[in-house]
Amino acid sequence: MAQILHERGFEKEAKLRYECKGFNCAPGATSCCCRCFLFNQPDFVQVESVFKTVCCAKGVQVLFLPKFHCELNFIEQCWGRTKRVYHQLPASTKEADLEKNVVEALSSVPLELMYATRSLRFIDAYQKGLDGKQAAWAAKKYHGHRILPPSILQEFYEAQAEATHHCDSIQVSPIHSL
DSSP: OHHHHHHTTOHHHHTSOSSOGGGOOOTTOSSSSHHHHHHTSHHHHTOOOHHHHHHHHTTOOOOOOOOOOGGGOHHHHHHHHHHHHHHHSOOOOOHHHHHHHHHHHHHTSOTTOOOHHHHHHHHHHHHTTOOHHHHHHHHHHTTTOSSOOTTHHHHHHHHHHHHHHHHHTOOOOOOOOO
16 A cells, blocks of 8 residues: 555655554544545545446446445345244254245245335434434334324324323332232
């Protein structure tokens, strides 16, 4: 890396350490190490990955999704359903049975059920200011709706207050020993 930096005229940056320990560069840092500095150079940033180049050459479209919570990514929900179905199938130690179970589990997710609506509901909840717990509550309550109502945050607080009030009104009597 230092050689590449020398060739490009970055003498000061060529003297930096090779990389930060454990690839953990400081947030927002662009020149803490050679690796980080090169990674942030425009001609390196704009290079297409080998994976994408090979896929495009074969006519396969590649879509890289940003890292989000799993409820925002449709494929994560498909995997979740597949794993649930797989664990419900009878256990076996035979390779043929295991392969059959995997294929059956993967086939169990119908094309129409790709969780787009559920993911969009979570996205809508996050845009309205709800956190993860609130978004899960809203997605469950409004599962038949395309979007959440503008008053969703107020409804969540009211439901939470009602649940708290209900728990406060329950009386617990002590257990007496015989």
